[in-house]
Amino acid sequence: MMRIPPYYRQAGWQRFFSGIIIGMIIGWFFFIYQFGSIQEKLVTEIKMQQAIIKDQKRDIEVLRSDKDELNKENQKKLTVQEVKVYFKNDKELKLSELSLYELRSQIENELTPVKNKNIEAVANARELLYQTIQNKTYTVNEKRYHVIVKELHLYTTLEIFVEIRLAD
Template sequence: MRIPPFHHDKSWQRFFVGVILGMLIGWLFFLYNFGYVHEKLVMEINKQKSTVENHEKTIDILQKDQDEQNKENQQKLTVQTIKINFTNEKEVNLSELTLFELKEDVESELELVKNKSIETVYSSKELLLKAVRNKIFVIGDKRYQLEVEQLTLYTTLELELSIHAAE
């Protein structure tokens, strides 16, 4: 059995050349369209990546701002410091050391209210006042009793006290 010699026939030569040229043109068309679509998709993905990165940065900034505001609000809603003022320190005529020791004793007595919520401290303010009024502070060999004249409660607990000699 013999294979017919198609390469000598002009019609078959034109057919094979047409098939080869069709394959080349189809392949070039495929490459062009694939490259065009691929380039569009890469550009779209890059735009989406930049948008996502911008949104993530915005989210991080907003979360940091919210965390800072929460911390500030947390600090604002708690008693941070205790300030003691004596209204009659000139009339009593005590030394600076005695006044300092009295302040330190009162602050140590009220140390429990630091970093407590203002609401909690406000609800127990009568106990605070009684704790300061009923306590006799011994400094050196002298005894002193304090009377609360004014109480200011915010992030700073401020007490206006008058000093009296205890009996």
């Protein structure tokens, strides 16, 4: 049978083994302390970042809602800035450029009250615009014309496409 050498009886070996065990215990406590302090720093950093993210998400939500409200208000406040009249059958009637210009300016003069009006209000009064333009007789170079509205495009520019007819 084999026997373990009796090192536990010698004082030098006892000090060596006890030093190793005490060193391991001290090292373990040092490791636990360092690990705990690092973890504590990381946890506080994560908490701070989560708080910052939460604040930024709230700020983003506020800015988005403000932007949406401003867009809705601006959409409501959009106004007609310009009126353009286009003729669909000007080539067929063979009117001169001056006659077309005079007719266009007369139609645009009829629509001057629409300028700087809210687009929504103008859109609601679209039938009134049709009647205003179509029920009037326009006189150009001693000839009388009626126009029929074929298309109407409404945004910041009111574009009206009309067909010219000779009045009876």
